[in-house]
Amino acid sequence: MIHNTRYKIEKTIRIVILWIVAGISLAPFYVMICYAFKSKEEFTKTGLAFPTSVNLQNFADAFHLKNYINSIVNSAVVSVFVVLTIVICCSSSAYIITRKNNRFYNFIYYFFQMVILIPFQSIMFPLYQELSRAHFLNTLFGVILAELGVYMGYYVFLYAGFVKSVPVALEEAAEIDGCNRYQVYRKIVFPLLKPITMTVIVLCFLASWNDFFLPLILIQKDSMKTLPLMQFFFFGEYSSNVNLAFAASMIALIPPTVIYFCAQKYIVAGMTAGAVKT
Amino acid sequence: MTRRRKTKLKRELIDFTFILPALVIFIYIIIVPLFAGIRYTFTDWNGMAREIHFVGLKNYITVFSDQDLLKPIRNTAIYTVLTTLIINVLGLALAMMVTKEFRGVNIIKSIVFIPLVVSLVLVSYMWMYIYSDLFGYLGLSSPLTKGNTVMLGICAMAIWKEAGLAMMIYLAALKNVPQDFYEAATIDGAGFWAKFRNITIPMIAPAFTYCIPYWIAGGLRMYDYSYVATGGGPNHNSESMAYYIYEYLFPYNKVGYGQTVAMIYLVFCLILSHYVTKALRKREIEM
Numbered sequence: 001m002i003h004n005t006r007y008k009i010e011k012t013i014r015i016v017i018l019w020i021v022a023g024i025s026l027a028p029f030y031v032m033i034c035y036a037f038k039s040k041e042e043f044t045k046t047g048l049a050f051p052t053s054v055n056l057q058n059f060a061d062a063f064h065l066k067n068y069i070n071s072i073v074n075s076a077v078v079s080v081f082v083v084l085t086i087v088i089c090c091s092s093s094a095y096i097i098t099r100k101n102n103r104f105y106n107f108i109y110y111f112f113q114m115v116i117l118i119p120f121q122s123i124m125f126p127l128y129q130e131l132s133r134a135h136f137l138n139t140l141f142g143v144i145l146a147e148l149g150v151y152m153g154y155y156v157f158l159y160a161g162f163v164k165s166v167p168v169a170l171e172e173a174a175e176i177d178g179c180n181r182y183q184v185y186r187k188i189v190f191p192l193l194k195p196i197t198m199t200v201i202v203l204c205f206l207a208s209w210n211d212f213f214l215p216l217i218l219i220q221k222d223s224m225k226t227l228p229l230m231q232f233f234f235f236g237e238y239s240s241n242v243n244l245a246f247a248a249s250m251i252a253l254i255p256p257t258v259i260y261f262c263a264q265k266y267i268v269a270g271m272t273a274g275a276v277k278t
Numbered sequence: 279m280t281r282r283r284k285t286k287l288k289r290e291l292i293d294f295t296f297i298l299p300a301l302v303i304f305i306y307i308i309i310v311p312l313f314a315g316i317r318y319t320f321t322d323w324n325g326m327a328r329e330i331h332f333v334g335l336k337n338y339i340t341v342f343s344d345q346d347l348l349k350p351i352r353n354t355a356i357y358t359v360l361t362t363l364i365i366n367v368l369g370l371a372l373a374m375m376v377t378k379e380f381r382g383v384n385i386i387k388s389i390v391f392i393p394l395v396v397s398l399v400l401v402s403y404m405w406m407y408i409y410s411d412l413f414g415y416l417g418l419s420s421p422l423t424k425g426n427t428v429m430l431g432i433c434a435m436a437i438w439k440e441a442g443l444a445m446m447i448y449l450a451a452l453k454n455v456p457q458d459f460y461e462a463a464t465i466d467g468a469g470f471w472a473k474f475r476n477i478t479i480p481m482i483a484p485a486f487t488y489c490i491p492y493w494i495a496g497g498l499r500m501y502d503y504s505y506v507a508t509g510g511g512p513n514h515n516s517e518s519m520a521y522y523i524y525e526y527l528f529p530y531n532k533v534g535y536g537q538t539v540a541m542i543y544l545v546f547c548l549i550l551s552h553y554v555t556k557a558l559r560k561r562e563i564e565m
Contacts, residue, residue, distance in 0.1 A: 021372065089300040114551055119499040121527075125315065156300065
């Protein structure tokens with residue numbers, strides 16, 4: 001009996017702590033919502049009190065901000081291309097590295113892994129020069145290429161952990177049936193990688209959609225800017241009317257939030273079999 | 279014989295095409311700039327001038343007597359140690375609290391993870407206004423305005439954003455631990471801490487070898503918060519190494535010196551990464 005009450009108390013305390021943590025996680029969003037849904041005048045009067053009326057004027061105005069829609073399109077193009085290329089290139093690289101497991105491929109893998117820990121700042125200026133000579137500055141292609149190079153090592157690493165858990169027997173059977181490597185990969189291996197692919201899609205999309213540093217150095221032209229650059233610009237430019245800047249930023253949160261909720265159930269599965277398996 | 283060798287070569291080439299696109303992009307974006315950067319360190323180039331003056335090892339000598347570097351080193355160390363430590367401890371604690379099923383557990387998991395979808399730029403602004411508005415109600419001043427609290431203010435933002443990711447990874451690791459281990463230990467009379475130390479920690483070791491290097495690396499290249507939330511201020515007290523290097527390379531136009539700091543920093547990170555990668559690979563052999 002005593003044991004039972006103790007267990008109940010422990011459980012209650014645990015749940016209370018968790019809800020407090022959840023509250024802290026949501027508090028900053030509340031501040032953003034207060035700003036976004038109130039006009040500037042209303043905010044000076046009521047501050048952080050709960051918004052009493054739904055005022056969508058800030059959101060409507062946000063779409064009229066110069067280059068705002070451009071920046072959404074730019075971010076979408078960059079993120080989609082980066083995610084697709086990362087999924088294809090990194091899964092196939094990780095597959096061949098794991099299956100060959102010889103000195104040559106392990107040597108390449110070693111370099112991929114090291115880059116995860118290298119500070120990007122040490123290659124940033126020469127990279128800027130290189131892309132400038134190739135006339136890739138101020139183009140989305142330049143940003144895509146740079147993001148691919150910088151992200152690649154990490155996702156090859158994530159995929160490699162998962163490929164190890166995929167049994168080879170299936171592939172051998174398919175090879176006996178006359179499939180070549182491409183067919184084996186496309187028809188057998190890639191479908192089995194679905195959980196880790198979903199994890200990679202979420203993490204890579206978030207990284208690319210929110211990347212600030214690479215676009216900051218590679219893009220100066222306003223019409224080519226991506227969303228985080230625009231957010232930075234809006235908060236600076238409209239510092240007297242941050243309500244507008246918060247509304248514009250809130251809209252930018254929709255795509256990553258949707259992708260996260262769609263793929264949520266796969267994330268733990270991908271991580272379980274991939275990165276953290278004993 | 280030659281025919282067999284030919285088919286073997288063909289197969290090797292086909293295998294190589296699997297890695298070729300990744301390798302080409304990787305060499306173009308990472309490896310070439312890595313080596314191209316070395317020669318700038320022997321010059322006083324400003325990044326634009328047509329002629330480049332070689333100055334020998336002057337930049338390297340300057341680095342080791344540069345008093346301005348002390349603050350970025352200190353700030354980066356504070357940020358890396360605090361965020362790595364707190365995010366991992368908090369992530370593991372939260373993961374252990376949500377492994378047992380109860381009503382609302384899935385909602386809590388989703389809520390704790392959700393800050394990860396916010397860009398670092400927006401995180402910075404959200405927290406700037408929390409610090410000014412919410413702290414204002416409580417009669418506190420924003421930690422970002424004082425030299426001795428600014429790094430704590432920045433660490434809080436990072437912890438808020440990333441604790442959820444750590445929770446997810448540790449949660450995935452905890453799901454791999456067989457429940458009968460705990461049951462057997464309970465029968466033997468082991469308490470919570472004994473079970474934690476002898477079962478949980480060793481069983482989720484791979485998650486540590488994954489998470490700890492990940493957050494160390496993130497801390498060493500932290501840049502966005504310094505740039506957006508504080509601009510390195512007040513009085514350089516929130517300048518990170520990455521931000522210091524950026525300032526020399528772009529706004530100050532002192533490429534020679536900036537690149538020298540960057541290369542020395544790179545060597546430091548490589549030495550660190552060597553040991554970290556070794557730990558990662560050691561674990562893979564066991565797999």
